[in-house]
Amino acid sequence: MAEKSMNKIIGEAFLDIAESIETGRFGRKIRIGLTTLGSEKGSSNMIEGALLALNKVSDLEVVLIGEENNSDIETVIVENEEEMYLAMEKLLDDGDIDACVTLHYNFPIGVSTVGKVITPGMGRELFIATTTGTSAIDRSQSLFANALFGIIAAKACGIKNPSVGILNVDNAKNVERALKKLDENGYPINFGESIRSDGGSIMRGNDLLSGSVDVMVTDTLTGNILMKVFSSYTTGGSYESLGYGYGPGIGIDYNRNILIVSRASGVPVIAGALQYAYELSKHNLDNVRAFEIKNAMNAGYQEIFNSLKKTDQQTSVQETIKEVPKEIVTASISGIDIMELEDAVIALKSCGIYAESGMGCTGAVIMVNESNLEKALECLGDKEFIAIEKSPC
Helix, strand or coil: CCHHHHHEEEEEHHHHHHHHHHCCCCCEEEEEEEEEECCCCCCCHHHHHHHHHHHHHCCCCCCEEECCCCCCCCEEEEHHHHHHHHHHHHHHHHHCEEEECCCCCCECCCCEEEEEEEECCCCCCEEEEEEEEECCCHHHHHHHHHHHHHHHHHHHHCCCCCCECCCCCCHHHHHHHHHHHHHHHHCCCCCCCCCCCCCCCCCCCCHHHHHHCCEECCCCHHHHHHHHHHHHCCCCCEEEECCCCCCCECCEEEEECEEEEECCCHHHHHHHHHEEEEEEECCCCHHHHHHHHHHHCCCCHHHHHHHHCCCCCHHHHHHHCCCCCCCCCCEEEEEECCHHHHHHHHHHHHHHCCCEEEECCEEEEEEEEEEEHHHHHHHHHCCCCCCCCCCCC
């Protein structure tokens, strides 16, 4: 087996050398995965997007993860979406691919995605921080973290000193003060200026359209809506035709380079998302993330983050529950309010069910083992976290 593996490695090395001599390009290609199951537009839409990206980027290599197809692109064949995500994670963790673009993924709490769009006013690229997932349960903490994650994404795309603005949403001023404190403490932030006459780093709708800054900080739900509007305003919402998708999941301790696209994303957005993944991999997102987080922590990031929480109150119930043994969680439960998510996890543990919280493309989810799904639904229904439909008498 080892000999076969070594022969394969040597063979691939000779092929790489031959291709480099032929094309004049030396160095390893960047391999990006693309899952193909689950699109509202079908697998062919995903594959077409991959072919478009390959035509645009010479040293990009795409690995499809999905059903058998007629393309010449390397494909990892799977039977269903559950197999697809397991295969994706294995390829990432084994280093067989540098990043992956997928249609749906439940990131843990603390991880959220930074999308990238093209603004209609000036045709500028704009990073929207963030667009899926959630950086924290507390709103101010989440916005504060979103700013750091947006800076990381922009720098990992080669922007050395990205300008940052905070969209004028609830808690914006509070977060602006916190970011300025981080800046004063030694983590430099390039605050952008609104195009409106009164200026400042609190951004209006005008700034979204013009792309006044490189990174626009907002809450995830607003960011998600903005992504959909920017991506599909030319098609009446039926087809996302512009931009680069909802972006990579970024978190303090998270190192999988997974990028999200919508199930309604069209060929141009699939191609754009693969290019986005390519740029992040080329500039080594994980190294950029680690470097920026280290510098932010040295400037008091964690202390400022903690100070933003409304209350430091610990849930007394949590302290009285025995630790439930960890299990593999593959079944998801949706329909729970984000503000009650952690309480719902505690409630399940009080019922003896191991659970994890997360955020999917459609909102908050709780993940449990498939064998516990029915029991978990019953527990959450009894404790009034979700509505259980009663059978008619």
